[in-house]
Amino acid sequence: MRKTSDSAWVVVSGVAYFSAVIFVIWVAVHLYILSEGKLSLEFLFTNPTNGMTAGGVFAPLFGSLYLALWVLVISTPLGVLAGVYFAEFAPDNTLTRLLRSSIRTLSGVPAIVFGLFGLAFFVRLMNLRLSLLSSALTLSVMNLPVIITTTEEALRLVPNAQKEAAIALGANAWEVWRDVSFKYASGGMLSGLFLALSRALGETAPILLTGVVFYQPTVTLDPTKSFMALPYHIFILATQHSKFAEVLPIAAASGFILLIIVLLIRILAYIYSRRIQRWL
Amino acid sequence: MRHYSTNSRAEKVFRFASTAAAVLASFTVALIIFFMCMPAFKALSQVPLSAFFSTTWNPRGYSGSSWGILPFIAGSLWTTVIALVISVPLSFLAAVFSSQFMSKALRSATDVFFSLLAGIPSVIMGFLALTAIAPLIAKVFHLSSGLTMLNGGITLAIMVLPTMVSVLSDAFQNIPEIYKEGALALGASKWQAAIGVLFQFVKPAFISSVLLSFGRAIGETMAVIMAVGNVAMIPKSPLQPGETMTGVLAIEMPETVAGSTHYNVLFLIGLILLLIALLVNYLSGLITSKVRVKIQ
Amino acid sequence: MALKIEARDVSVYFGNAQILHNVNLGIEEKTVTAIIGPSGCGKTTFLRTLNRLNDLSPDFRMEGEILLGGENIYQMDPIILRRRVGMVFQKPNPFPMSIFDNVAYGLRLQGIKDKRLLQEKVKTALIAAGLWEEVQNRLSSNAFDLSGGQQQRLCIARAIAVDPEVLLMDEPTSALDPAATSRVEELILELKKNYTIVLVTHNMYQAARVSDFTAFFLSGYLVEFNKTDIIFTNPKDERTQRYVTGKFG
Numbered sequence: 001m002r003k004t005s006d007s008a009w010v011v012v013s014g015v016a017y018f019s020a021v022i023f024v025i026w027v028a029v030h031l032y033i034l035s036e037g038k039l040s041l042e043f044l045f046t047n048p049t050n051g052m053t054a055g056g057v058f059a060p061l062f063g064s065l066y067l068a069l070w071v072l073v074i075s076t077p078l079g080v081l082a083g084v085y086f087a088e089f090a091p092d093n094t095l096t097r098l099l100r101s102s103i104r105t106l107s108g109v110p111a112i113v114f115g116l117f118g119l120a121f122f123v124r125l126m127n128l129r130l131s132l133l134s135s136a137l138t139l140s141v142m143n144l145p146v147i148i149t150t151t152e153e154a155l156r157l158v159p160n161a162q163k164e165a166a167i168a169l170g171a172n173a174w175e176v177w178r179d180v181s182f183k184y185a186s187g188g189m190l191s192g193l194f195l196a197l198s199r200a201l202g203e204t205a206p207i208l209l210t211g212v213v214f215y216q217p218t219v220t221l222d223p224t225k226s227f228m229a230l231p232y233h234i235f236i237l238a239t240q241h242s243k244f245a246e247v248l249p250i251a252a253a254s255g256f257i258l259l260i261i262v263l264l265i266r267i268l269a270y271i272y273s274r275r276i277q278r279w280l
Numbered sequence: 281m282r283h284y285s286t287n288s289r290a291e292k293v294f295r296f297a298s299t300a301a302a303v304l305a306s307f308t309v310a311l312i313i314f315f316m317c318m319p320a321f322k323a324l325s326q327v328p329l330s331a332f333f334s335t336t337w338n339p340r341g342y343s344g345s346s347w348g349i350l351p352f353i354a355g356s357l358w359t360t361v362i363a364l365v366i367s368v369p370l371s372f373l374a375a376v377f378s379s380q381f382m383s384k385a386l387r388s389a390t391d392v393f394f395s396l397l398a399g400i401p402s403v404i405m406g407f408l409a410l411t412a413i414a415p416l417i418a419k420v421f422h423l424s425s426g427l428t429m430l431n432g433g434i435t436l437a438i439m440v441l442p443t444m445v446s447v448l449s450d451a452f453q454n455i456p457e458i459y460k461e462g463a464l465a466l467g468a469s470k471w472q473a474a475i476g477v478l479f480q481f482v483k484p485a486f487i488s489s490v491l492l493s494f495g496r497a498i499g500e501t502m503a504v505i506m507a508v509g510n511v512a513m514i515p516k517s518p519l520q521p522g523e524t525m526t527g528v529l530a531i532e533m534p535e536t537v538a539g540s541t542h543y544n545v546l547f548l549i550g551l552i553l554l555l556i557a558l559l560v561n562y563l564s565g566l567i568t569s570k571v572r573v574k575i576q
Numbered sequence: 577m578a579l580k581i582e583a584r585d586v587s588v589y590f591g592n593a594q595i596l597h598n599v600n601l602g603i604e605e606k607t608v609t610a611i612i613g614p615s616g617c618g619k620t621t622f623l624r625t626l627n628r629l630n631d632l633s634p635d636f637r638m639e640g641e642i643l644l645g646g647e648n649i650y651q652m653d654p655i656i657l658r659r660r661v662g663m664v665f666q667k668p669n670p671f672p673m674s675i676f677d678n679v680a681y682g683l684r685l686q687g688i689k690d691k692r693l694l695q696e697k698v699k700t701a702l703i704a705a706g707l708w709e710e711v712q713n714r715l716s717s718n719a720f721d722l723s724g725g726q727q728q729r730l731c732i733a734r735a736i737a738v739d740p741e742v743l744l745m746d747e748p749t750s751a752l753d754p755a756a757t758s759r760v761e762e763l764i765l766e767l768k769k770n771y772t773i774v775l776v777t778h779n780m781y782q783a784a785r786v787s788d789f790t791a792f793f794l795s796g797y798l799v800e801f802n803k804t805d806i807i808f809t810n811p812k813d814e815r816t817q818r819y820v821t822g823k824f825g
Contacts, residue, residue, distance in 0.1 A: 010377070010381055012373060013373035013374060013376050013377035013381070014377050014381070016370045016371075016373040016374040016377065017373070017374040017377040017378055017382075017390075017445075018390075020374065020393060020394060020397055020441060020442065020445070021390050021393040021394075023397060023438065024393050024396045024397050024400070027400060027404065027408060030408065030411075030412060031404070031407075034411060077301075078301050078304065078305060079301075079305070081297050081298040081300075081301035081302070082298065082301040082302040082304075082305045084294075084298040084301075085298035085299050085301060085302035086302060088298070089295060089298060089299065090302070091634065092634055098306070099302055099303070099306040100306075101565075102305075102306035102307070102308075102309045102310070103305060103306055103309075104561075104565065105309045105558060105561065105562075106305075106308060106309045106312075107561075108495055108557050108558055108560075108561035109309070109312060109499075109554060109557065109558070110498075110499025110500075110501070110526065110553060110554065110557050111402075111499065111500075111501055112499070112501045112526045112529050112530055112550070112553075113312070113316065113499070113550050113553060113554045113557075114312075115529075115530075115533075116316065116529065116533070116546075116547060116550045117311075117312045117315055117316065119533070120315040120316075120318070120319065120547070121311065121315050124538060125315075141308050141312075144305050144308065148302075148305060159669075161665060161667060161669040162669055162671065164629065164632075164663075164665065164669070165665065165669045165670075165671065165731070165734075166671070166681070167629065167632070167658065168627060168629065168658055168662065168663035168665075168735075169658065169659075169662070169681060169682040169685060169734070169735070169738065170655045170656070170658040170659045170682065170685055170686070170738070171655075171685055172288040172290070172291040172655060173291045173294060173295065174288065174290040174291040174293075174294040175288075175290075175291075175685060177294065179671070179681070180671065183672060184672075198399055201401075202399070202400075202401030202402070202403070202404075203401070203402070204401075204402060204403050204501070204502045205402070205501040205502060205526075205530060208530055208533075208534065209530075209533055209534060231401055231402075231403040231404075231502070232403075234403050234404070234407060235403050235406070235502060235506070238406070238407050238410055238411075238506060239410075239505070239506055248411070251407065252407070252411075255403075255404050255407050258401060258403075258404065259400065259401070259404050262399055262400070262401055263396050263399060263400075266395055266396055266399040267392065267396070269395075270392050270395050288655070
């Protein structure tokens with residue numbers, strides 16, 4: 001009798017586990033179905049028209065990608081260097097612990113609070129106004145903990161023997177990093193950058209208050225202007241458009257594109273985090 | 281490792297740059313708290329404290345503004361608690377299954393899906409809540425609209441599930457084999473072993489992950505907005521709509537005049553939200569470090 | 577003969593623990609000095625003070641002084657010190673680069689860029705390390721493709737490529753098979769013509785075979801230091817006697 005109740009538990013827990021696996025697939029399928037065939041190459045490259053009830057998704061897609069580029073450019077050097085500090089130079093004292101816990105605390109701040117901060121600090125105080133730059137800076141701050149932590153962890157995994165070999169030959173800290181540590185840690189670091197990238201593309205709350213708009217007549221490379229972004233586009237179409245039934249397929253198609261892009265990047269992040277690099 | 285070499289300029293620049301970056305990054309959290317506090321404190325001086333404890337929120341009322349923030353606190357708590365009630369048992373089950381009953385090979389193949397689940401953008405989950413879950417709730421419970429606290433709770437549960445499962449699964453896997461075998465030797469089935477004996481080992485990880493998920497759930501914005509209907513009143517049941525703290529911030533802030541009382545009160549709500557999230561994260565970290573000390 | 581390395585009253589602390597107590601030792605130029613003793617006696621710690629590798633540990637503290645060719649090593653740039661004092665580690669640790677790049681690494685660090693010069697020096701080092709013939713046709717292949725013994729000889733080549741005065745070897749053969757071990761030991765006998773070698777080893781036979789002088793450490797104290805044959809046939813200290821005979825059995 002124990003055996004049957006036991007196997008019942010196994011089944012139940014197995015279902016719990018695999019339902020998560022199935023869910024991811026189901027989301028993609030659901031979006032695909034709802035998009036009712038709107039998905040096409042044309043969809044990717046034409047702009048929304050006719051009050052957003054027709055056309056494609058080029059402007060928001062471009063905006064998101066351009067935003068993500070800026071976020072990477074700003075947050076990568078800052079995050080990687082900070083990670084290097086914690087892994088290689090930080091002494092073992094209270095100040096370091098304080099710095100570390102500040103970073104950890106930062107990772108617990110809700111996204112919308114980052115948006116509020118971005119509004120108060122970048123948009124208003126630094127007078128960057130509602131712009132791609134404000135949003136990029138806000139998202140960069142939000143991504144710092146991820147990049148710092150993955151960088152630090154990747155560096156800690158560098159074999160000491162390798163570092164000592166370089167030092168024994170007369171390498172200084174910079175040379176050790178450039179010639180030894182970086183090679184071993186680059187996979188892990190890339191993984192962190194991919195995660196940051198996926199968030200820069202998918203997050204709405206921080207950009208909501210700092211620069212994204214629903215409609216921008218021209219696509220521009222000027223970061224001091226506001227911009228369109230895919231997640232925000234989906235949000236407005238789904239919640240505030242007067243002709244919901246008409247735009248639903250477009251919203252679903254846009255959602256599908258966003259989902260696939262984000263998931264692909266996450267898969268890359270996962271692969272890189274697992275790669276043990278011996279010969280590079 | 282630290283170096284004491286002196287003359288190289290590249291090394292000096294490298295050291296300086298990395299130190300500066302670390303200090304700057306660590307400083308941002310203080311900046312955030314400061315910039316949340318400023319308007320929030322202004323709000324406290326502009327509006328009497330008792331006004332916040334009302335259940336009416338009407339910032340642009342014709343005959344004066346009402347600043348009751350209780351509906352949002354209620355909304356946040358409803359959705360978060362429902363989310364935990366659903367996700368805690370589910371993730372426990374999934375974690376046990378993953379660590380006890382799966383082979384390493386299969387697990388590494390399917391684990392990536394949890395990372396993907398965690399990566400689904402908030403707005404997509406919200407879209408799902410709107411187009412798939414809400415209609416289902418409406419059907420099952422015979423409601424005119426499925427945009428309810430329950431909808432929000434279910435959506436949040438899905439979002440916090442992956443982190444909980446991975447934390448718990450790791451904790452289960454970290455239990456030394458001896459204890460697992462010992463439990464089995466006592467005649468317990470694998471399942472009973474898991475629940476009875478091994479749970480003691482994962483209790484800190486368990487509590488810690490619940491706290492973390494609470495923080496994550498209460499801080500979620502887009503998914504919840506699209507799921508709960510956004511009506512500023514206290515829901516009396518999970519089948520009623522409501523509005524969360526994150527929701528009111530995202531919906532009303534874009535339309536608010538900077539520096540106005542409305543603006544300041546919203547920042548006050550944001551500060552409360554921030555403090556809750558930070559507190560919960562702090563407690564979670566405290567529990568994990570306590571365990572580390574114990575092991576040492 | 578001139579003393580290449582002098583340790584004067586050297587005591588080493590890691591935090592509150594004292595690892596070395598008042599070590600006084602003089603190493604003569606172009607000799608092989610073996611450092612022997614039971615595990616934990618401080619021999620590796622002593623070796624690592626000679627090229628200031630211990631500086632990397634956060635709670636390291638040293639009293640006394642160490643002279644290289646008469647100069648205090650703490651009054652010179654550690655980078656320069658480490659070019660003059662090379663090190664070979666217990667487990668071979670070649671870089672994840674080609675064989676050529678491994679040997680050339682130290683040279684490039686010093687700023688040598690001329691291709692022909694690099695090729696010359698790499699070849700010389702590989703010949704001196706007894707590895708040239710085995711790898712001359714595959715200098716661009718991955719260092720990790722080599723066998724353990726070859727990797728260690730590669731590390732030796734890498735260390736001597738920068739023309740150090742001293743070569744520190746920390747149990748260089750303990751991770752190698754007997755054939756590879758004897759090759760490295762032959763190499764050491766060759767190398768001592770040009771370099772001063774300090775060799776930490778737990779292998780008594782190796783110390784007896786290869787070294788001119790032997791230092792016996794016990795619990796952080798230098799118990800006895802003398803010519804190798806004296807240490808092994810007629811040690812002055814009873815503890816040395818016990819250690820040496822215990823191993824020979």
